[in-house]
Amino acid sequence: MTRVSSEPMTPELVRSAAFTPARLGRRGLDEGEVRAFCGRVSDELARLLSSNTVLQEEVLRLRGRLLDRAGKPGVRPEDGHVQAVYMLSRAQKTADRCVADAQEYSRELAEDARMRRDEILREAKVRASMILEEAHASASKAAQAARDAPEPLPAAELQGLQAEIAYLRTFSDVCRTHLRAYMESLARSIELWERAEHEGASTAKRSVLHSSQHALSRNATHLWCRMR
């Protein structure tokens, strides 16, 4: 109990009594049962208190009558006032009860809302950690599968090879073009050479020979360089 024990016992106090939870590993009481019991005690206390008020009034009324019999005849002037005081007291008690009930209701609502909020947060946390765990699990599974599979080429090496292939393809195109040019120039040289033979001019023969040799060697050098 967290309340001071000298406080007067009221139905509200019983109903809202808070108990310190038992320490972990110790045995505690079922909270619902304790609450239900406090509720009953509170109702009973409220009933007793209200019947007490009625009885008080009765006692005082009878006491007044006794006093009258004992030699003070007639209605005393303060009797009416006492009645009024009791009437006002009862109205005040009703008001107190209404306020106390409203406060109690708001306390219960707030407590309930807090409990639910905590529960929702707890669930969300559990769910979040589950999702995280799942993600971890599937990630490690994927990693395992990758480890078990035949070793694929590393990306850098693959890229290098692809570049090599592209280069070779281009190179073969270039080779073909050069080869064609070489053939053509060879054919032209032969043609020129035949013509020169017909004309019988040796200087022309020499120059044609020289230029065709030159073209051939240039093409060959070019090809050779590319090959390397």
Place this chain on the structure above:
Amino acid sequence: MDELRLKESFARAAAYGDEVALFFYSHLFLGHPELREMFPVSMADQRDRLLSALGQIVADVSSQEDLVPYLAGLGRDHRKFGTLAEHYPAVGASLLATLAHFNGMAWTEDLARDWTEAYTVIAAVMTEAAAEDEGLHPPWWGATVVGHERRTMDIAVLRVAPEVPFSYVPGQSVAVESEARPRLWRFYSMANAPRHDGTIDFHVRAIDGGPVSCALARSVAVGARLRMGAPVGTLRLDMASRRSVVLAAGSTGLAPLKAMIEQASGLAEPPRVHLVFGARTAAELYDLPDLEKMAAQWPWLTVTPTVSAEPQYRGETGTVADVIGRRVPLTDHDAYVCGSSAMVTATVNRLQSLGMPQNRIYIEDFGWSES
């Protein structure tokens, strides 16, 4: 005046418990309906207070040295409710009528005389104290809310600006009434040392079903008006002590201790201060960023937060008492403890079992608001 007779007659009436106070107030309001509006709608707490005050007065009737300061305090305290000297005779008449009523046939002329005499003294001490106070303070201080920060679902930090200067000592608290809940006064501690602009911070936790705390934490907004009584409370930093200081704060019990830290920062040689600030969950460590800023700024201050209901929290876990036992080597310390009554009891017990003498443990004498 026969003191024994007085006590006996009071005991006879007091046996009827709540009925006595109920009768007293109904009697008073029937005779003086204009007094009713000085009280809240629900009178249940009011009746408890009346009975305990009367009980205290009657118990101390033979020891003047206890009774007079108590009555003087009561007289000063009643100024904020709007109590005036002319109200006292009406109260006296209803008190006598109530006692006569519940004493029934045991009520005598002598008793009536005793009680009249006793009440005259009570009223004189109370009105005199109130009159003396009138020269020093207004009956209450009006204040406007200039800041309202909701730090969690249930905790708000209010900043208010009093209309006239309000002076107090860090560690003290004050009765606060909101226009949203008239006639209901609750105590809150000033959470800062006095500032140049005079503004005051209050740390308010909404207590389930608590009419005032819920209004202050949730519905009050900037611009709202409050009334404050005179500052009260004896909790304050012992400036003469050369010892180190451990501050134990449970939730919004932090407020007066934070004010004391700010006060220490103004000293030429601040003591070493270790604040342990506890809450249920990390989210409820509502003022931690500010405290960490203070600790970063002031090398003599250490702040250790702890959380009691969140085992996965990365910092310290457990109650404030647990953490003090674990983290603070209590060599030569003064301790200041503030929080819920359960937290204060547990922490004080732990400090004592760790060997701290009782006279070095300071707690609030009253003023911690629970509703």
